[in-house]
Amino acid sequence: MSPYHFDLFGGAAGWDARCWTSSDDRVRGGKSQSYLECTSGQHTQVSAAIFRGNLDIKTLGGAGFASQRTTDDQGPWDLSRGDGILLKLLGGDGKKYTLTLKDQELPKRPDGREQSTVSWEYDFTHEKDHKAFVPWSAFKPTYRGKPKSDAEPLDLKSVRRVSIMMRSFFGEQQGPFRLEIESISVAEDPALSKDDDARQSIGQYSEKSGHVTPKKTWRNYLSCGLL
Numbered sequence: 001m002s003p004y005h006f007d008l009f010g011g012a013a014g015w016d017a018r019c020w021t022s023s024d025d026r027v028r029g030g031k032s033q034s035y036l037e038c039t040s041g042q043h044t045q046v047s048a049a050i051f052r053g054n055l056d057i058k059t060l061g062g063a064g065f066a067s068q069r070t071t072d073d074q075g076p077w078d079l080s081r082g083d084g085i086l087l088k089l090l091g092g093d094g095k096k097y098t099l100t101l102k103d104q105e106l107p108k109r110p111d112g113r114e115q116s117t118v119s120w121e122y123d124f125t126h127e128k129d130h131k132a133f134v135p136w137s138a139f140k141p142t143y144r145g146k147p148k149s150d151a152e153p154l155d156l157k158s159v160r161r162v163s164i165m166m167r168s169f170f171g172e173q174q175g176p177f178r179l180e181i182e183s184i185s186v187a188e189d190p191a192l193s194k195d196d197d198a199r200q201s202i203g204q205y206s207e208k209s210g211h212v213t214p215k216k217t218w219r220n221y222l223s224c225g226l227l
Contacts, residue, residue: 003187003188003190004081004082004186004187004188005086005185005186005187005188006081006082006185006186006187007183007184007185008077008162008183008184008185008186009049009162009181009183009184010047010048010049010088010181010182010183010184010185011047011088011182011183011185013183014047015038015047015048015049016038017036017037017038017049018071019070019071019074020036020068020069020070020071021068021069021070021071022034022035022036022066022067022068023067023068023069023163024053024065024066024067025056025059025060025063025064025065025066027113028060029059029060030056030059030060030063030064030065031056031059032053032054032055032056032064032065032066032166033053033054033066034051034052034053034066034067034068034166035050035051035052035053035068036049036050036051036068036164037049037050037052038050047182048090048180048181048182049180049181050178050179050180050181051068051097051164051166051177051178051179051180051181052176052177052178052179053066053166053176053177054066054175054176054177055166055167055168055173055174055175055176055177056174057168057171057174058174062168062170062171063168063170063171064167064168064174065165065166065167065168066165066166066167066177067098067100067163067164067165067166067167068163068164069100069161069162069163069164070161070162070163072105074161075159075160075161075162076103076158076159076160077158077159077160077162077186078156078157078158078159079156079157079159079186080156080157081186082186082187082188083135083136083187083188083189083192084133084134084135084136084137084138084186084187084189085099085122085133085134085184085185085186085187086131086132086133086134086183086184086185086186086187086190087099087124087131087132087133087134087181087183087184088131088181088182088183088184088185089126089129089130089131089132089179089180089181089182090129090180090181090182091128091129091178091180092126092127092128092178092179092180093126093127093176093177093178093179094125094126094127095125095166095173095177095179096123096124096125096169096172096173097123097124097125097126097164097165097166097177097179098121098122098123098124098164098165098166098167099121099122099124099134099139099162099163099164099165099184100119100120100121100122100161100162100163100164100165101119101120101139101154101159101161101162102117102118102119102120102159102160102161102162102163103118103120103154103155103156103158103159103160104117104118104160105117105160105161116143116144117143118141118142118143118148118151118152119141119142119143120139120140120141120142120154121139121140121141121142122134122138122139122140126179129182133187133189133190133191135189136154136156139154141154162184164179164181166179
């Protein structure tokens, strides 16, 4: 029996830019801006999404964020059959990004801005194409950008929003950014798979370091002349 694998975006599900919308710091008076474009991959002809834009941190005094999130008519998704998220990433710029899940949405405020809710976030840095498995334990609860240790567990049966964010991390990064994503999927932990290729080709999350150690994909081996 094949391990459980369900493509949320990309892969068998494809990418559709109409399912995503920007959520940038402009709502707070900033000048950052993001875009999500769906196209053929930079390295292959597979469907891919390019998350790009410009992160401005001067306007808000060192802070800033630019993100793309799923639209309100998407979801909820039942992700409970999987052990975590499988990211297939293509070309990147070496900057730090954040993948966010939300299981709650509140009515907008009178001024049109969204009310804050708990976010479940995973930060990652990416340069070359690779696959990375991120277990649910790697997603940490935050509220308004700060850790929230007393948050209720993420409701995996009703995830209502997915977003990809570029932010300053307190002034650490700014300027143009670009990340190419082949797919975002729900999957079983490949470390438990009987498939040796799956275990060896997918980066694993380390609770100690808090990061995924990338494993080379077949494209990396080709570039190294090993195939």
